[in-house]
Amino acid sequence: MKLLGTPTSPYVRKVRLMLLEKNIPHEYLIDPPREPGSLVVRVNPLGRIPALILDDETCVFDSPVIAEYVDTLNDNPMLIPRDDALARMRVKRWEALADGIMDSAIAVRNERLRPEEKQEPGNITLHNKAIDRALDFASINLVNNTWVNGEKISLGDLALFSTLVYLDLRQPERDWRAAHPLLLAWYRRVAERPSAKISLAEQ
Ligand SMILES: N[C@@H](CCC(=O)N[C@@H](CS)C(=O)NCC(=O)O)C(=O)O
Missing domain, CATH: 3.40.30.10 (Glutaredoxin)
Incomplete structure (x- = not known):
């Protein structure tokens, strides 16, 4: 493929x-x-x-x-729970949260790419506030878990990691590390994985 x-x-x-x-x-x-x-x-x-x-x-x-x-192609590891409806919903919700942050960060970037006189500051603020709330939500729901959904890595971890990498790229002024120490500890754990190292090296 x-x-x-x-x-x-x-x-x-x-x-x-x-x-x-x-x-x-x-x-x-x-x-x-x-x-x-x-x-x-x-x-x-x-x-x-x-x-x-x-x-x-x-x-x-x-x-x-x-x-x-x-x-569905293999179970090593299974990244979206299949049988436990609640666990499955939680992982898909982490993905939706991460994707939503991506959507908002891209909307902010697109707005900023417009000529300054055509930019809508209200639109930028709206999306940045959504990102702020979503990062707060991620921190609160991460608690002290190793991975976003508990003891096993899931799609939620990969989606949220991808989002934070994108925020670092497009909004380097956003100091999410200082605001969210739990998120930072978790981010470092994901960044240590061989998959993340390969992906970050491709940037
Ligand atoms: N909801 C879509 C969003 C995909 C998306 O918007 N990708 C952007 C790149 S980050 C894209 O292809 N934009 C079209 C373009 O750049 O012309 C998904 O999850 O796959």
Whole structure:
């Protein structure tokens, strides 16, 4: 299978980390969707990354759907609980929280890329406040757990890690480390994993 993406996209990083954690053979192709000749627009009608192309040419999008699919390919480790409905919901909720932060961080970036006189400060504030609340929520719900969902690493960890890497890239002025020491201790634990080291080296 082929994963189309870019090293800065947090949604792509989430999926790439899953494939690495689960040791699933794949080709990782850097393919910015707006570049002329991009394969992305030909395989994903939405023109977005990540796009996962299976061996029979089926294109899987978007990242939560890819994550669900990839997790069924093997159980080493199982990153989305299957039988325990509550545990499954919690992991998917961590993913939604992380994806929501990504959405807001991208909205802020897009706003800031506009000419200054056309920027809407209210929109930037709205999204930054959502990020603030979501990081508070993550800290509170992490408690002293090793991983976001307790004793086992899950998709929630990979999604939240990808989000924080993206925040460091696009909002370096945001000092989430000082504000959230529990999150920092957890982040360092994820960053030590071979999958994270590979992914960070690709930036
Ligand atoms: N909800 C989608 C979001 C994917 C997304 O928006 N990806 C961005 C890159 S971070 C993208 O492809 N944007 C289109 C573009 O850059 O033209 C997912 O989870 O896969």
